[in-house]
Amino acid sequence: MYTALLKHIQHYIPLNEAExxxxxxxxxxxxxxxxxxxxxxxxxxxxxxxxxxxxxxxYFFDDKGVxxxxxxxxxxxxxxxxxxLALKKTSEFYLQxxxxxxxxxxxxxxxxxxxxxxxxxxxxxxxxxxxxxGTSQHLAKYNHTLSREAHYRHFNKSFxxxxxxxxxxxxxxxxxxxxxxxxxxxxxxxxxIS
Amino acid sequence: MYTALLKHIQHYIPLNEAExxxxxxxxxxxxxxxxxxxxxxxxxxxxxxxxxxxxxxxYFFDDKGVxxxxxxxxxxxxxxxxxxLALKKTSEFYLQxxxxxxxxxxxxxxxxxxxxxxxxxxxxxxxxxxxxxGTSQHLAKYNHTLSREAHYRHFNKSFxxxxxxxxxxxxxxxxxxxxxxxxxxxxxxxxxIS
Numbered sequence: 307m308y309t310a311l312l313k314h315i316q317h318y319i320p321l322n323e324a325e326x327x328x329x330x331x332x333x334x335x336x337x338x339x340x341x342x343x344x345x346x347x348x349x350x351x352x353x354x355x356x357x358x359x360x361x362x363x364x365y366f367f368d369d370k371g372v373x374x375x376x377x378x379x380x381x382x383x384x385x386x387x388x389x390x391l392a393l394k395k396t397s398e399f400y401l402q403x404x405x406x407x408x409x410x411x412x413x414x415x416x417x418x419x420x421x422x423x424x425x426x427x428x429x430x431x432x433x434x435x436x437x438x439x440g441t442s443q444h445l446a447k448y449n450h451t452l453s454r455e456a457h458y459r460h461f462n463k464s465f466x467x468x469x470x471x472x473x474x475x476x477x478x479x480x481x482x483x484x485x486x487x488x489x490x491x492x493x494x495x496x497x498x499i500s
Numbered sequence: 501m502y503t504a505l506l507k508h509i510q511h512y513i514p515l516n517e518a519e520x521x522x523x524x525x526x527x528x529x530x531x532x533x534x535x536x537x538x539x540x541x542x543x544x545x546x547x548x549x550x551x552x553x554x555x556x557x558x559y560f561f562d563d564k565g566v567x568x569x570x571x572x573x574x575x576x577x578x579x580x581x582x583x584x585l586a587l588k589k590t591s592e593f594y595l596q597x598x599x600x601x602x603x604x605x606x607x608x609x610x611x612x613x614x615x616x617x618x619x620x621x622x623x624x625x626x627x628x629x630x631x632x633x634g635t636s637q638h639l640a641k642y643n644h645t646l647s648r649e650a651h652y653r654h655f656n657k658s659f660x661x662x663x664x665x666x667x668x669x670x671x672x673x674x675x676x677x678x679x680x681x682x683x684x685x686x687x688x689x690x691x692x693i694s
Contacts, residue, residue, distance in 0.1 A: 364637070368645050376640040389634035392627070398641065421623070428622040429615070433586070435629030440583035442636035443558070446570040447592065449643065450676065451562050482644065 310358040332420040345401035351390035353411040360407025375479040504552040539595040545584035547605040554601025569673040
């Protein structure tokens with residue numbers, strides 16, 4: 307159950323046996339069916355979620371009651387509402403499984419104790435947040451330069467397997483257009499990026 | 501010179517005298533005139549920059565050769581191209597002072613050694629990246645929901661002093677519209693957010 311997580315951590319920091327035990331003792335495994343909601347807006351987020359298998363997404367409802375997806379996490383990515391976690395304030399987001407998923411969660415209630423027991427995990431999480439934040443800096447650049455259609459093509463080229471896995475309406479929302487517009491773009495697939 | 505940085509770190513983690521010394525020995529202070537470029541696209545980013553006084557911004561040139569500002573950092577914020585830092589690859593961004601600034605830099609060349617000497621800094625930086633990443637998650641939400649005009653009004657309300665400090669054309673670029681459109685919005689200041 308913990309193999310994917312331990313392997314991922316060990317890619318960044320070495321772990322001895324005692325540390326591995328401490329980690330598996332503190333992280334919880336959740337086997338979740340597709341479309342399970344694990345965080346709702348208005349709740350305080352209570353954990354940091356690692357996707358061992360499957361996919362999670364983050365979304366909110368806009369003023370018109372329409373779901374807007376802001377983020378996806380597939381295998382080997384962490385996802386949570388990090389402001390809600392850090393400030394212990396209620397979240398504005400929902401977290402939901404997109405597929406049947408195996409999620410490993412580090413609950414806020416045990417996080418501090420674990421980080422004291424295995425302080426080198428601070429380094430691991432520092433590297434994870436640095437990576438995620440770096441990605442968001444590049445996303446800001448794409449949002450400035452690429453047309454929505456070019457954004458989709460870039461996304462499609464960078465993550466072809468992922469694009470096949472998720473429902474079209476979620477991808478459309480993430481990219482900021484309607485499912486109809488996405489269908490139109492998909493229909494003229496072979497045109498070059500402009 | 502280091503007071504602002506040490507105070508900021510101590511807000512998150514306690515430091516003893518030896519650790520304070522180790523930090524001031526490893527961080528460098530830069531006194532920079534307004535409009536000094538400290539990173540250029542095509543270079544590999546070599547440091548993580550803390551704004552003790554003044555303001556830095558991150559930008560790039562789009563296909564038409566127009567500057568696009570993606571980020572600002574004022575007092576007590578860190579800024580850098582974190583992908584370039586982490587992967588030691590060339591940057592797509594520029595970093596430049598917006599005002600005369602005092603910047604404290606942690607150079608990549610000494611970072612690993614310092615983090616070994618003062619491992620609790622891993623926690624400090626983990627918290628910094630978590631905070632920055634959390635902010636970028638909320639920014640993604642605003643980009644999905646708010647019209648550009650509402651985005652400006654929200655930004656103006658959240659950071660009124662900051663909005664006064666930076667040139668209008670940079671703010672316009674950051675918010676994704678032309679300086680002319682920003683002037684227009686500013687002219688009708690008293691209307692409610694829609």
